[in-house]
Each structure stands twice: as C-alpha cells, then as structure tokens.
Amino acid sequence: MSTEYGFPAIGEIAKELFSCAGFLPTKNDSLGLIRTETEKKSIQTRLRRLAQESSELRKNLDQLMELFKDLTRATTGSERVANAVHESIVDALEQYRDLVRNQISHLGKHETLRFLLLTSIPDRVILSYQKNALIFNVAATGYQFPNEPTWWLPSFSDDGVQWPLSKALNWIYETIETSQTRFHFPDHGLRENYRLKQNYENAWRWTSNLKFPSLTALLSNxxxxxxxxxETTHDIHQRDVGPTLRSSFRTVLAIARFSTAAFRKIEKAYGKDVLFEVSETLRKQDRRLRRNHLWFAKRLKQKLIANNVRTPQAIDNAWSQKTQEFWRNRSGNLLAGAQQLAHLQQADALPSEKIPRFRIYIRLLGIHAAHSSIVNDAHARDIYPPETFLHALQVGSELKNRAQGLSQIEELENAVKSNGDDALSWIVEWAKATHFYRAERYSEAAAHFKNAFDLGKYSAGAHQYKLVNQYIEICAKNRNFEEFKKGIAWAKYLGFSTRLLRDQEETEENLKAVYDQLQIVVYPIL
Structure with missing residues (x-):
C-alpha cells in the first residue's frame, strides 16, 4: 500500500469533527434534528464526498459547518455556545488552509499530523476557543463549568489516564451533592426499574473507562x-435541577465527550507519550493565554460599569467589538515582534544560553507566543527534510521550467526513488507535464498534470498555486470541462486565486468564458 504524503484533507478533518462530537448519524441514534434515514444518509454522503473531494467543496463544507452549529445549539441549548464553537472551527480551518497553502511536507500523512499535534494545533485550539468565548460573551449564559480551567483535558497519574468524560460526570454528581448510584437510580434498592438500573450501570462503565457512549446515549441518560x-418520593434523594443547570450539564458532557473521543484517537494513533505531551502543551498554553484574557476581561467589565452600559445587546456588542480590537492590536504587536526576532536571528545576535534567549522571545512575543515559537522550532529541527529531498526539490523546480529532454527528468525520478524521497513524486510528474506542454503535446501533458496535481495536493506548499492553475489550463486545452470545474473548485476551496477567473463568482457563464480563453492562451513561462 502506497504512503499518502502531506497534510490531512480538510474534508477528513470535518469528518473527524462530526465523529468526535457524536454528530455522525447512525441508525436509531438521533439528536432530534436528524429525524429521517434519508437525512442521515444525506449527511453521511456529504461527509464522504467532502473527504474524497468529489463534489461542490466550499458549498458542501459551509453547509456541514452550519449543520454542526445547529447540532451544537440543540445539544447545549445556547446560541452563544453554538456561535463560539462554529467560529472557533471556521477560524481554525482558515489557519489550517494558510498552513497547507504555504508549507511543504516531506512526511506521510500520519507523521505530518503528529507534527501538527505537537506544534500548531494546541495553540490554535486554545486561542480560538478562548477568543470566541469572549466575542460571543458565553459567560452571559449563566452556565456552570468545573472549577478546574482545563477539566476538558486528560489527567495523568500512576493509576493511568482519567478522561474528561469521567471528570465531567463526577463533577455533575458533586454539583448536586449525590452519589453516582442515586443520581441515575434514586430509588435503587427500594424498587425495581430496569431502565434506571441500566442507566446507572452504563454510567459506571463510562466513568470506569470500560465503555464509550454515543452522544445520544449520554444525553438521554x-x-x-x-x-x-x-419524581422520586424519597426526599433525601430528590433533586429538582433547573433549566440553566440542566443545560450546563448537557454542555459539559458534550464537550467532555468530544475531547475524550479526540484524545483517545491520539493515544491509539501515537501512544501515551504523545498524548501526554499534547495534553500538557494545551494545559500550559491555556494557562498562559488565560492570564491575558483575564486581565482584558477585568478591564472591560470595569469600563462597562463606569460607562453605565446595561442593556444585554449593548453589553454583547462591547464584548464582540473590544475582543476583536484587542486581538487586532495583539496581532500587530506579534507581527512587529516576529520581525524583530527574525532580524536578530539573521544577524546571529541572539544569546546562545537558553534562559537569556527565552527572555528575548518573551519580550518580543509575549509568553504564550514565545513558548509556541520555541517549541515549534525544536520540533521542526527534529523533522527537517534530508539534504537529498531539498536538492531534488531544487532540481525539480528548475527542470519543470527548462528541461532539455525527458532524460534529465528521468534522472531526477531515479534519484528521488533511490533516496526514498517519494514525497516529491509530484515535482517529477510536474516536470514531465511541463515538458509535454512546451512541446504542445497537450493530451500527453494532461495525464502528468493530473498525477502532479493529485500527488501535490496538501503537500506541495506554495507550489500548489501554479500547479492547480496549470492543471486547470490543461483541462481546458483537452476540453475536459468536468475536471476543469473540479480544479477551479479545489483552488477556491483552499483559497488559491485562479487565472482569469480571479474573484469572479463561479457561475456557469464565468466558468465557460475562462474555459474558452484557456483553450487558446499559451503561457511561455511556467
């Protein structure tokens, strides 16, 4: 089985989001919004097509993200929470697109994901959820959450891993001051009730890590x-939980189930050491960024009181506007600090000692971004591409522009194979494609452009811009309108501009006009 190189496709990420959230519809397992088998099959089909990138990509993704928001709202009972979750995902996906557009990967998909888990993903998760919780003023829900800020992360001890779902259930029992038994079956030992006994036994299995529930089973329980x-007639076990606390419990359980599912997948794929490192990075970065946000929130609350801002709408507007303003300023400061740091690095002016060096990072970037930068640099050094890869990439980039014959390209191909640099197969195919293009042998070029495009997606970094545009052009020259449209759709999906179409809408009329022009135009420089 051949290795897939590069970053996971966006559709694969979307499918994992639905899976971890428990929103993937299964037979007789509905949250209420997905009522019919037809609807369930439609969602499954859309997720599959998105992962395979076989249909209207951006439209399909946007619709699925809206559905995710609807299901989050139905689960948590909060528009604020649903909006904060939705915008956090949208924000993270946009950052991911930027990463894919600019960074070449020489690793297999499995190892590329491992690198992301140890570097950029933790920082993006922390920043997105904290920022959007403030923007949408989630605190105004009045929901209760566990006191420990990072309750949603696994905890580690000599006894093993305590998963977030177990912590969430135990917090619920403590909050209403009852035992697990009496929470799920208040009349236990006093009367028989198969359903409530089953609920208690299931909850015991969940907290003991013997079984993992579907979201529907968890919330129904x-x-x-x-x-x-x-309803119990025994006063000592009777509890009447109001709607806000009930929604708090549902929200905490939904978050806990999501994070537990995600971290269990990480442990299964990469082992306990990586699970621990990812969890600890998230814990520490959450604490570091929370300090900044607590200071910001405290000052904003003081200003709202001083300015007599009282109406809910005005308060919400203030949180949204001031949080975004805070992060625009913070981003500007980070950019300026990063530029100064780059200048010092280029001038070899940073101290070699670890602590003085770290202090400069903190002064220029702040402690949260400083830690992120240092950790990312350390992991990047560990997986730096071999010299053979870098040399082959340089040679391939030159050959695709000016190869004198196929023999030169075949020599590169043999070197790539013998050195185990198969992640660069896309540059070899691209060089072959441009060789036939310059000879105006467009039908022969098409097969190699197709191979280069498929192999280079999610791994060729900034080269993908030219690659997808040349693939679109060759599809037009070979009068393959369906593949032409797919190329356009993928470029827009990843945020690449396309020749001639640019920012125009993808109407049939506009696509046909570009299609006709590309059949005629020839680019001398590729």
Missing part, C-alpha cells in the same frame, strides 16, 4: 436521571 430524581 442525563435527561432520564434528572427526571427520576425530580
């Missing part, structure tokens, strides 16, 4: 248990 405690 919660609702039935709360109802049982309300």
């Amino acid at each position: 919660l609702d039935e248990s709360l109802e049982a405690m309300r």
